Amino acid sequence: MILDSETKAVELPDDHGTELRLWLRLLTCTTLIEGEVRSRLREKFDVTLPRFDLMAQLDKVSDGMTLSDLSKRMMVSNGNVTGLVERLVESGHLDRRTSETDRRVQFIRLTKTGRAEFRKMAAEHEKWIADVFGDLSPKDIRELMRLLAKAKGSAQRSAKARTA
Amino acid sequence: MILDSETKAVELPDDHGTELRLWLRLLTCTTLIEGEVRSRLREKFDVTLPRFDLMAQLDKVSDGMTLSDLSKRMMVSNGNVTGLVERLVESGHLDRRTSETDRRVQFIRLTKTGRAEFRKMAAEHEKWIADVFGDLSPKDIRELMRLLAKAKGSAQRSAKARTA
DNA sequence: GCCAATTGCTTGAAGTTTAAAGAAATTGCA
DNA sequence: TGCAATTTCTTTAAACTTCAAGCAATTGGC
Numbered sequence: 001m002i003l004d005s006e007t008k009a010v011e012l013p014d015d016h017g018t019e020l021r022l023w024l025r026l027l028t029c030t031t032l033i034e035g036e037v038r039s040r041l042r043e044k045f046d047v048t049l050p051r052f053d054l055m056a057q058l059d060k061v062s063d064g065m066t067l068s069d070l071s072k073r074m075m076v077s078n079g080n081v082t083g084l085v086e087r088l089v090e091s092g093h094l095d096r097r098t099s100e101t102d103r104r105v106q107f108i109r110l111t112k113t114g115r116a117e118f119r120k121m122a123a124e125h126e127k128w129i130a131d132v133f134g135d136l137s138p139k140d141i142r143e144l145m146r147l148l149a150k151a152k153g154s155a156q157r158s159a160k161a162r163t164a
Numbered sequence: 165m166i167l168d169s170e171t172k173a174v175e176l177p178d179d180h181g182t183e184l185r186l187w188l189r190l191l192t193c194t195t196l197i198e199g200e201v202r203s204r205l206r207e208k209f210d211v212t213l214p215r216f217d218l219m220a221q222l223d224k225v226s227d228g229m230t231l232s233d234l235s236k237r238m239m240v241s242n243g244n245v246t247g248l249v250e251r252l253v254e255s256g257h258l259d260r261r262t263s264e265t266d267r268r269v270q271f272i273r274l275t276k277t278g279r280a281e282f283r284k285m286a287a288e289h290e291k292w293i294a295d296v297f298g299d300l301s302p303k304d305i306r307e308l309m310r311l312l313a314k315a316k317g318s319a320q321r322s323a324k325a326r327t328a
Numbered sequence: 329g330c331c332a333a334t335t336g337c338t339t340g341a342a343g344t345t346t347a348a349a350g351a352a353a354t355t356g357c358a
Numbered sequence: 359t360g361c362a363a364t365t366t367c368t369t370t371a372a373a374c375t376t377c378a379a380g381c382a383a384t385t386g387g388c
Contacts, residue, residue: 016294018305023197023293025312030194031239032316033187036323038376048376050344068366075195080345082368087343104353104366128322129187130180135318136311141182144311147304148189152196154299158292159200206347214374232336244375246338251373268336268383334385345374355364 026151033132040128045121052125054084055093055110055118064109066099093117190315197296204292209285216289218248219257219274219282228273230263257281 038049057073058065065073071081085108088094093114099105110118133141202213221237222229229237235245249272252258257278263269274282297305 016290018302018309019294019297020290022297022305022309022312025309025316026190026194027198028239029312029316029319030190032319032323034191035239036319036326040326042377048343066366067368075192075199076344077346078367079347079369083344102354102366106367126180126184130183131325132319132322133183133186133315134322136314138182140311140314141186143307144315145182145186145189147300147308147311148186148193150300150304151297151308152189152193155193155196155200155296158296158298159196161295162200162204202346212346212373230336231338240374241376242337243339243377247374266336266384270337330388332385332387335383337380337382339380340378342377343375346372348370350369351367353364353366355362357362358360 033129036132037125037128041121041125044124045117047121050084051088051093052118052121054081054088055114056122058094058108058110059115059118059122061109064095064097064107066105066107070108088114197293200296201289201292205285205289208288209281211285214248215252215257216282216285218245218252219278220286222258222272222274223279223282223286225273228259228261228271230269230271234272252278 034049041047041049041052053074054070057070067078067081067085070085071078074081085094085096089096093111094108095111095114096106096108099107136144198213205211205213205216217238218234221234231242231245231249234249235242238245249258249260253260257275258272259275259278260270260272263271300308
């Protein structure tokens with residue numbers, strides 16, 4: 001803490017320590033939970049987190065999704081999705097068919113088995129997450145949702161400004 | 165929304181939707197910011213995020229740290245740190261010496277160059293983070309810090325219960 | 329002192345991830 | 359129509375990551 005001549009707290013001109021600490025805490029929380037989910041998925045279902053995430057995206061829709069859609073929603077690179085889908089098709093969880101109007105496009109969807117298997121995992125997953133946040137009151141959760149939405153908007157604004 | 169016979173909102177016995185949405189939002193925020201930081205580090209300093217993170221841990225101390233300490237603090241596997249350190253020693257950013265009392269132990273520290281280079285990056289990094297959270301008021305930040313601390317505690321409790 | 333358990337680190341295999349370059353197909357505009 | 363720009367996806371190289379197994383050194387009973 002820095003005090004000026006009249007003993008009043010003042011900030012350094014460029015002190016961004018609180019934002020940095022916020023970021024580190026956000027990162028710690030996420031890493032912690034992600035690691036926990038990863039371990040449990042491996043333990044109980046012998047599946048990796050990226051595969052689970054990909055299937056989660058596909059489970060939201062009934063008629064499939066393109067690779068580009070997947071990479072945008074998952075916020076990972078295109079090439080990454082190519083590999084993940086390849087292995088999931090190989091293991092019988094996914095199904096791919098080429099668009100008839102645009103031969104570059106592939107529609108990917110869960111197979112019957114894939115969807116059934118995912119649903120089983122998702123039900124457990126939801127319970128794990130509920131437990132992870134078990135100490136938070138409904139009000140805490142609402143407040144966190146609100147503030148994270150604001151943070152997300154702020155981050156998007158910042159990212160956009162850089163790219164622009 | 166489900167309403168009972170007296171038209172009062174009730175929850176399904178096992179509805180954990182709000183926790184799940186909270187987790188997804190937390191993950192989205194972190195992924196978004198992480199990607200932004202990753203891009204900027206590459207653009208401005210041609211350094212990867214894992215290397216930056218590792219150097220950040222070492223910059224906090226003056227006299228070095230063991231590989232185990234690093235892996236615990238970074239919340240990544242031991243083998244991961246082995247590889248990262250190897251490459252950073254190779255590039256002249258780090259320095260390793262074996263403990264004299266326990267020959268299994270390696271003390272790792274930043275070289276002079278490594279520290280100078282890190283400090284330059286860290287100063288920029290702090291500004292980026294400040295910008296990322298620029299739309300949040302000081303009160304928002306305080307609240308987020310508080311709630312994330314609570315979430316972290318809750319997640320740790322949950323993880324511990326599983327391992328136990 | 330002996331030796332089982334633990335600790336610190338490395339290795340190897342498999343998978344994930346990015347960035348960058350490239351191939352194939354479509355689009356849009358002159 | 360012609361063709362440059364764009365879009366979609368794949369490929370490649372390098373790095374990152376985990377997990378599990380293993381090696382070397384130390385520790386803690388006994």
